[in-house]
Amino acid sequence: MSNLTFPLGTLSDVDRLIKHLPATNDAFRQAARARQDTLTKPPGSLGRLEDLAVFMAGWQEQEKPQLAHAQAVVLAGNHGICAQKVNPFPQEVTAQMVQNFKAGGAAINQLCKVNGVDLSVVDIELDRPTTDFTEAAAMSDQDCLDAINIGAAAVSSNSSILILGEMGIGNSTIAAALANAVFGGDATDWVGPGTGSDEDGVRRKVDVIERGLARHSSSLGNGLGILTAMGGREQAAICGAVLAARMARIPVILDGFICTASVAPLYALEPATLDHCLIGHLSTEPGHQRLLRAMGKSAILNFDMRLGEGSGAALALGILRSALACHNGMSTFADAGVASG
């Protein structure tokens, strides 16, 4: 199994890794469900809060799962595709926002603080953007592997849950490209305004994706080919973090459209790779709903958000805290002397 530990030595180690993923533990899921039915409430009346507790029990292998160490990792990268004017913000904003994360001034900082989450920020070679994918592969195999390993290394082995977010000017185009390459359809199905593109901007995004898909058609037969040809460093790092979390049985909350699209290449390799991943919120980016449907996932929250940074995932962590507080803290009918109907 030595070739299944991080750092991975070659990109193809990912293919081997996903054949040996730990699965949810049904015995603990059943124990948690049985516990729910003894608590002082009509059975099922806490709705999806009950399901979240059961989900956590299965991955943590505990009837009473916990959130003692909630970790958020925000991955940041820059993208050569910005040369095609796919984003109204200058590329320097990626580094400026990373500084803002480190200084504590961004939305994700406030959301982590109020929801009890430790935040790590990992910026990956911001001064060396990926290649414009209309001209060549976005990353070399080595660049992609390095980014996967960086994402994996950012995951603390003692995390109770991992929240993933991203920052990278231009990466809504990268996300749409990955989703399109994995799930097909037209580029217009996957492209939206991102951080604020106007109609012309959206058309440019569609155009570059169509040109990228045409150029790389021979590389798009599997997930890793898609990731290197059209992905970005923070997307590869998110894949690495998701895999590292899975090997340690750490459940994950992905943020919105870009995070979900970042792991579409893993879904292409093997859909079960994402079984330990929750989706924090449904983004207003129009491709997100389509993407979730394609992956058989649904989002915890829907607040018309479109910020990224892990903001929707950190918000959802608060809901998970409430779900586990009920699951672990409520009295049973027997304890409380309440008639159970």
Add this chain to the structure above:
Amino acid sequence: MSNLTFPLGTLSDVDRLIKHLPATNDAFRQAARARQDTLTKPPGSLGRLEDLAVFMAGWQEQEKPQLAHAQAVVLAGNHGICAQKVNPFPQEVTAQMVQNFKAGGAAINQLCKVNGVDLSVVDIELDRPTTDFTEAAAMSDQDCLDAINIGAAAVSSNSSILILGEMGIGNSTIAAALANAVFGGDATDWVGPGTGSDEDGVRRKVDVIERGLARHSSSLGNGLGILTAMGGREQAAICGAVLAARMARIPVILDGFICTASVAPLYALEPATLDHCLIGHLSTEPGHQRLLRAMGKSAILNFDMRLGEGSGAALALGILRSALACHNGMSTFADAGVASG
């Protein structure tokens, strides 16, 4: 104005009160909206979190609203309508659950603790259920007034926000009756399974509501007539708490179907009476969606919950905390040195 302070001396003081309600402060709403647009994020990208911050600013009359003292009040009562077998649980469960609230074992206790809310539990004459409304008015004017004053007295004047919940075996029938009396339609539009009625139980609920509406048709011309004829003590107390909060400019989060229906009589008197009220969650009880549409409201969360106790409102408070953490704590573009596009 002495007749506008609590305790109210007569039921008709409510009619006078609602002519002198404080309104939201548009200047503070605008200041909060302007602040949102300076924060380090694409404008509007925090979606409904931004709207929640603006809502709070208008009622608290502060550009940076706060949640220093979040208070939850759970009102409990018993209902004569239970003689008609509208609920599968014995009526003693109301008192048993009140004991469970006081002992800290219920869902609402855990949700208040994890979301930083002080919980008060107010049970109103549980050993003296209201009258079966198929036989006579559920309450006398004096009983209704007393319950309104009890609810009002439970509101702390220094609360930053008030969360309202309820407990009362049989009160999903009361709620459906109030909604039907205020908004019309058929009883089947408003009746659902509640805590677990089967098809026969649902039919009994429909039947008693139809008989109640027929018996009290002459009293249903205004909200207070509806409340006394077909309401319950905890419903009247919820109306009292909503009015007392409004006079003190304290925003309110109502829980699900039963809480929302409890204030339908206030809506009948004057829709603007509920302008300071948010709805915590959309219940699975089928009448709730219809009720919210009739009132022009939408719920913060939708988690397939149907517990009551204020559980959905306490869960929503966590979201509000996150909204204000972003609003109050984020850096502006100018402060952080981030290009604003």
